[in-house]
Amino acid sequence: MLLTIAWLIRSHHERIRVLGDWPVTVAEVKELLPEAHRLKVDPGPRGGLEVFDAAGKRIGYAVRTMPDSREIVGYSGPSDVLVVFDAKDEGVGIAIRQSYDTPSHVDDVKLDYLFMESWNGRSWDAIAEVTDFNEAEIYSVTGATRTSEAVMESVTHRLAITDGGEGLEREMEFHWNDFALLGFLGGGIAFAFWKKKSFQKWRWIFSVATIALLGLWMGDLIAQSLMVGWVESRIPWEATPGLVIFVVAAFLLPWFTKQPVYCQFICPHGNLQRWMMKVVPATWKRPLPGDGKWIGRWIPVMLLVVVVAISFLQLDFDLAGIEPFDAYVIKSAGVATISVAIVGLFISLFFPMAYCKYGCPTGWLLEFVRKRSGKDKFGERDWAGLGLLAISLALYLIPLSVWLG
Secondary structure: OHHHHHHHHHHHHHHHHHHOOOOOOHHHHHHHOOOOOEEEEOOOOOOOEEEEOOOOOEEEEEEEOOOOOOOOOOOOOOEEEEEEEEOOOEEEEEEEEEEOOOHHHHHHHHHOHHHHOOOOOOEHHHHHOOOOOOOOOOOOOOOOHHHHHHHHHHHHHHHHHOOOOOOOOOOOOOOHHHHHHHHHHHHHHHHHHOOOHHHHOOHHHHHHHHHHHHHHHHOOOOOHHHHHHHHHOOOOOOOOHHHHHHHHHHHHHHHHHOOOHHHHHHOHHHHHHHHHOOOOOHHHOOOOOHHHHHHHHHHHHHHHHHHHHHHHHOOOOOHHHHOOHHHHOHHHOOHHHHHHHHHHHHHHOOOOOHHHHHOOHHHHHHHHOOOOOOOOOOOHHHHHHHHHHHHHHHHHHOOHHHHHO
């Protein structure tokens, strides 16, 4: 069911990219080249737009990175970047037109004027020849490193291939954060399957490490915004191989072993809830009433319906806001994700692990794929999965114009 839904989302977005090309407008170019009055398609190898002023004089050139740089993915998707040059073929600025990456990260990049102006004054050829960004004094944006790196690579790749070059080759590279993620994955597996007491007594240290290092320092938590971005565009296995292995393992482990390794041992927010449970006396804790449990079980499903609808209908909504995980990236966290994190932790003081059990759509998916005993019958979770599949099929088959009026 989940693979079919993922395929439908991916196919839908590929169809949108082909049919809806978001052509560059004069207004966009005007933001970077105020004298711009008319654009003319350049049929030459550069494949961009010649820019003319009101008097008909050629004053510059504009080019977009999509679709040529579509394969270059940031944290959760590619970005379409507009690059504008003056009459001397020197850059006057860039602008992010459209992005499938995490909106809060994209906003951080847009607001970093030093980064956005790093291209100014550089010629087309000079930018196309950049292979070492640090050496070229073009630096990534703190808090949105992967998003800004994808923008950098998209620009240089686009300019290089249209001048007859091969562009910037993307090969799989493991960095320290990839090895750190694999380390946390290995630690979670060890605590899940090695039940020896002399080893389990160290679990509290691993738990604190997931909160402080994996959560607050690295910010690499599995979330809907991440997974939907990958499904809509592509999986960035070259740029973040460690994160790809980490996410894939989070789904495969419960599928094959019945053990919810990520949710139970690795997830920083889950571990933080366990520590929060120790703050208040045990007498303050209450079990959730029966009706509350029934309603709570459907909250993650309803959130997943929202996720599917936002993806298919291309709604302007940051999926990071429906979960608490982006709140760990404190510098770029939005109000919505911080609110979800705080409210979820507060409720967990009185109803242990309430968010994990009754509020987490990502946790629901990981539980959905978890292997059960052979005696299990077709039940509530299976009906919920079929419902999500039916909604996805309806959104895929019925034109957007019908849904959006």
